[in-house]
Amino acid sequence: MPWNDKFECMPVEKLNKLQLKHLKKTVAWVCERVPFYRQRLEKIGITADDIKRTEDIAKLPFTVKNDLRDNYPFGLCAVPMEEVCRIHASSGTTGKPITGPYTIEDLNQWSECMARNLWSAGVRKEDIFQNAYGYGLFTGGLGFHQGANLIGCAVVPTSSGLTERQVMLMKDFGTTALCSTPSYALTIAEQAEAMKIDVRKLPVRVGVFGAEPWTVAMRKEIEERLGIKAMEAFGLTELCGPGVAFDCEAQDGLHINEDHFLAEIVDPATLEPLPIGEQGELVLTSLQRRAMPMLRYRTKDITRLRREKCVCGRTLIKMNKISGRSDDMLIISGVNVFPSQIESLLLDIEEVEPQYMLIVRKKGYLDHLIVKVESKKEVYDAGPQKRAEIENKIKGHIKSTMGVGVEVNLLEPKLLTRSEGKAKRVIDERPKS
Numbered sequence: 001m002p003w004n005d006k007f008e009c010m011p012v013e014k015l016n017k018l019q020l021k022h023l024k025k026t027v028a029w030v031c032e033r034v035p036f037y038r039q040r041l042e043k044i045g046i047t048a049d050d051i052k053r054t055e056d057i058a059k060l061p062f063t064v065k066n067d068l069r070d071n072y073p074f075g076l077c078a079v080p081m082e083e084v085c086r087i088h089a090s091s092g093t094t095g096k097p098i099t100g101p102y103t104i105e106d107l108n109q110w111s112e113c114m115a116r117n118l119w120s121a122g123v124r125k126e127d128i129f130q131n132a133y134g135y136g137l138f139t140g141g142l143g144f145h146q147g148a149n150l151i152g153c154a155v156v157p158t159s160s161g162l163t164e165r166q167v168m169l170m171k172d173f174g175t176t177a178l179c180s181t182p183s184y185a186l187t188i189a190e191q192a193e194a195m196k197i198d199v200r201k202l203p204v205r206v207g208v209f210g211a212e213p214w215t216v217a218m219r220k221e222i223e224e225r226l227g228i229k230a231m232e233a234f235g236l237t238e239l240c241g242p243g244v245a246f247d248c249e250a251q252d253g254l255h256i257n258e259d260h261f262l263a264e265i266v267d268p269a270t271l272e273p274l275p276i277g278e279q280g281e282l283v284l285t286s287l288q289r290r291a292m293p294m295l296r297y298r299t300k301d302i303t304r305l306r307r308e309k310c311v312c313g314r315t316l317i318k319m320n321k322i323s324g325r326s327d328d329m330l331i332i333s334g335v336n337v338f339p340s341q342i343e344s345l346l347l348d349i350e351e352v353e354p355q356y357m358l359i360v361r362k363k364g365y366l367d368h369l370i371v372k373v374e375s376k377k378e379v380y381d382a383g384p385q386k387r388a389e390i391e392n393k394i395k396g397h398i399k400s401t402m403g404v405g406v407e408v409n410l411l412e413p414k415l416l417t418r419s420e421g422k423a424k425r426v427i428d429e430r431p432k433s
């Protein structure tokens with residue numbers, strides 16, 4: 001049974017009408033209150049009255065990350081500061097961060113979206129919920145915290161980091177539900193193994209993971225090592241944080257909270273809308289946000305949408321697991337390569353740990369990809385000949401599946417820095433053009 005069946009199981013036609021109503025309202029709202037949107041819409045002569053069906057969204061211009069940076073910090077804020085009650089921001093590794101102001105109504109809606117996510121993962125009032133997402137400007141910590149509060153479970157706000165303590169509390173408190181980034185879940189698993197604590201024997205039974213792309217193979221690895229069911233959360237700071245889409249018991253695509261977000265898929269090159277079912281870039285429009293609505297935000301995430309009957313009973317459209325970000329795509333000898341593809345191939349190889357790093361360099365005129373991956377201890381200890389054999393095995397596996405030649409370096413176990421939040425897996429050393 002969903003958290004809110006009125007919206008999660010709404011007949012598609014009714015849902016579409018609701019989206020249209022909210023879309024018109026959002027367009028009118030930003031036209032009235034945000035000069036950036038007003039000028040853009042005036043320029044093309046579109047008003048809220050020109051939106052007669054949801055497909056008319058294609059008439060509106062896109063919003064991109066740079067628009068948010070150019071209007072930093074509050075140029076896109078649609079309400080006076082006295083109505084803002086929280087401000088989050090992205091980590092902003094390059095340039096200015098992305099800011100996210102919320103009204104109290106926005107926060108309540110966000111909690112609702114997160115409660116749907118956690119409820120769908122099986123989190124209930126009786127659970128002890130260890131929240132190992134970073135608390136702070138990052139939306140992960142407080143986003144999950146609010147959703148868990150709404151359900152009414154016992155939240156343990158550990159935040160990320162201090163991994164030894166995470167494991168200790170998990171054991172002592174009898175944590176039953178965990179959330180963190182997928183890479184940090186692995187770090188926790190590894191720490192527990194080092195402390196000789198078998199997490200699979202602890203009461204923890206479910207984890208909700210997100211904030212970085214991860215493959216199905218990585219999900220399996222986490223499920224096996226922690227002895228839990230690993231569910232997914234999807235979202236982005238620009239839209240609200242986590243809570244945009246979530247896994248259900250089918251673990252086969254994420255349901256988008258369509259009463260809050262209108263999703264489209266566009267061709268990343270031509271930006272033309274693509275029909276449901278085709279792969280392309282995910283574009284999201286917020287439908288009920290007040291402080292900072294987004295019109296047609298280009299997420300850069302590559303996926304496809306599916307409108308189908310789901311075993312869970314929800315009618316909300318599904319999106320496939322993100323197969324990569326158009327930003328992260330590498331072009332190696334003319335072949336498009338997503339780091340996630342390499343990840344799932346590495347997880348096929350039983351002699352290595354799921355800890356890796358990709359380095360891209362120029363070798364002459366060609367791009368050269370180096371895959372650094374940690375070996376299992378017994379493989380490393382078996383000596384250089386065994387290591388070379390495994391390196392060749394990985395090289396061959398990548399070549400035969402993806403058609404690209406790469407260099408593989410097998411590393412000593414525990415050599416790479418462990419992630420406490422979003423893992424950095426790609427280092428691009430090519431000169432910037």
Ligand SMILES: [Zn+2]
Pocket residue numbers: 248249250255310311312313314
């Ligand atoms: Zn479902």
